[in-house]
Amino acid sequence: MNARPSPQLSDYPRPNVAVDIAVLTVVDGTLCVVVQRGGDSEGAALPGRFVRERRTVDETVREVLELKLGLSPDHVRPHLLAVFSDPDRDPRGWTISIAHAVVLPADDLSDVVGELAPLTPEGRLASGERLLYDHDKIISAATDKLRERYEDQPDPDNLLHQPYTLSELRELHEAILGRRLMRDSFNRRVQPLLAAEIDPEGKPATRVGGGRPARLYSKDAPPTATFGWKLPSAEE
Structure with a gap:
């Protein structure tokens, strides 16, 4: 067979x-x-x-x-x-x-x-x-x-050109997440992962927009650093 x-x-x-x-x-x-x-x-x-x-x-x-x-x-x-x-x-x-x-x-x-x-x-x-x-x-x-x-890291895909203001960073995250974020809570989350820019005179670097000058920041954390938990929405 x-x-x-x-x-x-x-x-x-x-x-x-x-x-x-x-x-x-x-x-x-x-x-x-x-x-x-x-x-x-x-x-x-x-x-x-x-x-x-x-x-x-x-x-x-x-x-x-x-x-x-x-x-x-x-x-x-x-x-x-x-x-x-x-x-x-x-x-x-x-x-x-x-x-x-x-x-x-x-x-x-x-x-x-x-x-x-x-x-x-x-x-x-x-x-x-x-x-x-x-x-x-x-x-x-x-x-x-x-x-x-x-939801986990500040601008992980580098859509913003550094340095940037905290407001610019928050507005980017809001555009991507599709919801408004609490400004103060967002700032507290991201600031430990950023470095404040210093101008040539040793003073904090700022950018003037529609209001008072806003401080400028760049990333200053290892790629594994995260916010720790979900970013709070403005309505929460």
């Missing part, structure tokens, strides 16, 4: 594999994501690319950043977000997405290919538009991860 031949890898169905990237930033106090539109007006989507033969995921991430977004991959730090593998997520065929997130200052996106779409506090497009495939879920996951970091 002949033994059944062992199955070969080619005997199994193979999904398409893609890399999709949610690029997040804050513009005028609003959390935004970069979306792109195809020439056939089929709708908006996150920038992405199928993994080509003999290419790695990391190489494909760099290709999306450079070829699709016009960004320098050497100056961008992508975060691996999650794998999205619902067999029905892409009507064009069985496709797995290895999703990443990138967080950059708005100034670094002045020439990005795409549009900066404002997001709601829930991580959906403020316009109400739905993205293609399951890219709304990818954005929601990316904003959740972003908020976890900003």
Whole structure:
């Protein structure tokens, strides 16, 4: 009796594999994501690319950043977000997405290919538009991860140019967390993790805004330092 031949890898169905990237930033106090539109007006989507033969995921991430977004991959730090593998997520065929997130200052996106779409506090497009495939879920996951970091540390993704005032830092965290924060409690949390700037005369460096001069700060804590517990909302 002949033994059944062992199955070969080619005997199994193979999904398409893609890399999709949610690029997040804050513009005028609003959390935004970069979306792109195809020439056939089929709708908006996150920038992405199928993994080509003999290419790695990391190489494909760099290709999306450079070829699709016009960004320098050497100056961008992508975060691996999650794998999205619902067999029905892409009507064009069985496709797995290895999703990443990138967080950059708005100034670094002045020439990005795409549009900066404002997001709601829930991580959906403020316009109400739905993205293609399951890219709304990818954005929601990316904003959740972003908020976890900003609930824990002062501007961990360096969206603000240092030095900055405590008010500027608080307003950034409010934009990302989607809620107003108690000013005094926020200041008490962040000040131990910051260093006050000193001017050439040895005096506290300040910046004049709409009111009295505000002191300037820069980060002065190891990357593992955290606030310790959730930042209190202004209404609490």
